[in-house]
Amino acid sequence: MLRKILIAAAIVAGAVQPLWAADRASDPKADFKAFRDYFTNRFPKVALDDFVNGPYSMDEGLRKQWKAIDEFPPYEFAVEKGKDMFATPFKNGKTYGECFANKGVGIRQTYPQFDTKSGQVITLDVALNQCREANGEKPFDYSKDDMAALTAYMAFTSRGKPMDIKVPDDPRALTAYTKGKEYFYTRRGQLNFSCASCHVQNPGNHIRTEVLAPALGIMNAMPIYRSAWGGMGTTSRRLRSCNSQVRATPLKAESEEYRDVEYYLSYMANGLPISGPGARP
Amino acid sequence: MRTRTLIRLAVLTSVAGFATASVAATAEDFKAAYEKAETADKQAAAIKDQWTTAGAELKKAKAAADAGKFDDAVKLAQDAEALANASVAQAKEQQKLWPEAVLR
Numbered sequence A: 001m002l003r004k005i006l007i008a009a010a011i012v013a014g015a016v017q018p019l020w021a022a023d024r025a026s027d028p029k030a031d032f033k034a035f036r037d038y039f040t041n042r043f044p045k046v047a048l049d050d051f052v053n054g055p056y057s058m059d060e061g062l063r064k065q066w067k068a069i070d071e072f073p074p075y076e077f078a079v080e081k082g083k084d085m086f087a088t089p090f091k092n093g094k095t096y097g098e099c100f101a102n103k104g105v106g107i108r109q110t111y112p113q114f115d116t117k118s119g120q121v122i123t124l125d126v127a128l129n130q131c132r133e134a135n136g137e138k139p140f141d142y143s144k145d146d147m148a149a150l151t152a153y154m155a156f157t158s159r160g161k162p163m164d165i166k167v168p169d170d171p172r173a174l175t176a177y178t179k180g181k182e183y184f185y186t187r188r189g190q191l192n193f194s195c196a197s198c199h200v201q202n203p204g205n206h207i208r209t210e211v212l213a214p215a216l217g218i219m220n221a222m223p224i225y226r227s228a229w230g231g232m233g234t235t236s237r238r239l240r241s242c243n244s245q246v247r248a249t250p251l252k253a254e255s256e257e258y259r260d261v262e263y264y265l266s267y268m269a270n271g272l273p274i275s276g277p278g279a280r281p
Numbered sequence B: 001m002r003t004r005t006l007i008r009l010a011v012l013t014s015v016a017g018f019a020t021a022s023v024a025a026t027a028e029d030f031k032a033a034y035e036k037a038e039t040a041d042k043q044a045a046a047i048k049d050q051w052t053t054a055g056a057e058l059k060k061a062k063a064a065a066d067a068g069k070f071d072d073a074v075k076l077a078q079d080a081e082a083l084a085n086a087s088v089a090q091a092k093e094q095q096k097l098w099p100e101a102v103l104r
Helices: A002-024 A028-042 A048-057 A060-069 A076-087 A124-134 A145-156 A171-185 A195-199 A235-245 A256-268 B002-022 B027-046 B052-066 B070-101
Strands: A113-115 A120-122 A224-226 A231-233 A278-280
Touching (some): A028 A171, A028 A256, A048 A060, A048 A278, A076 A145, A113 A171, A120 A124, A120 A171, A120 A256, A171 A195, A171 A256, A231 A235, A235 A256, B027 B052, B052 B070
Parallel strands (some): A224 A278
Antiparallel strands (some): A113 A120, A224 A231
């Protein structure tokens, strides 16, 4: 009898374990559908393409302020600076354009990419620094104005183009995607918040004076000019700032975790238009 | 007889406890408390789940010790250790719980 019970327990354990494991495995297409359905069902009055406008898609008063501000966009100087930087040859005579497809114009929507050689997620910011280093230049700080200006210009040339992120048939790519998903849903910091606590569970609600943006399309507006910062900020700066706000020690800019979460969120935004550079309160 | 012994023991323990609590902390006490807190915070850093507040309490503890305020310094180091331990516990718990939050 005891033997039968043990055998039955072993069978049940064997059956349960794969289910548990499967729960952690990722199916990007299924994730994409669930993510899209959640936001469109929760906010049926928001046009799908409008989610990329973050808090302005959630709050009419804020939207009016944004429309007024956008007559003289605060990111305009960064776009101009980025354009000049982009066109200025390196010391070896080559340019940024030679490092990218279509000479770097209108390609923002294809980043981040999974690089099968290095097995890493490469964001646009990392690709720009790789380009600089390949041409004998020092890399830029990922959180500072030069990187923000370059990415602002590249986003500007890509406005309206639908996000087009690929998770190739490579187990390492799926691992990076899944790690990004894990980072997004993991609570951290003394306030015990995950990215999802604000941007899935509470978009449209206020946290202090800020209206929380929906996670859907949140990367499409990067980089952003933030009035709170009085300047431009890269994706890394935004992620580090989020960490600090929940009292978690920020990671290094463009760390593997940040690149992976950008990969995950960008994939979730596939098909939605690039709106960057954005302006936020 | 047995009850009386127990009462005496309780009184003695209480007095001893009071005496211990009222003894001023030393530099050695601080060093021991700080090392424990620092170890816990490094453990949190290793799993990339440090809390900014733990680091801030460690800095305050060091500053209090530098100013010779060892009672405060020990208390702050103990607070830092508690925060760092909580962050490690959070990280371990979240390794199991995060899939529950995924949109399906």
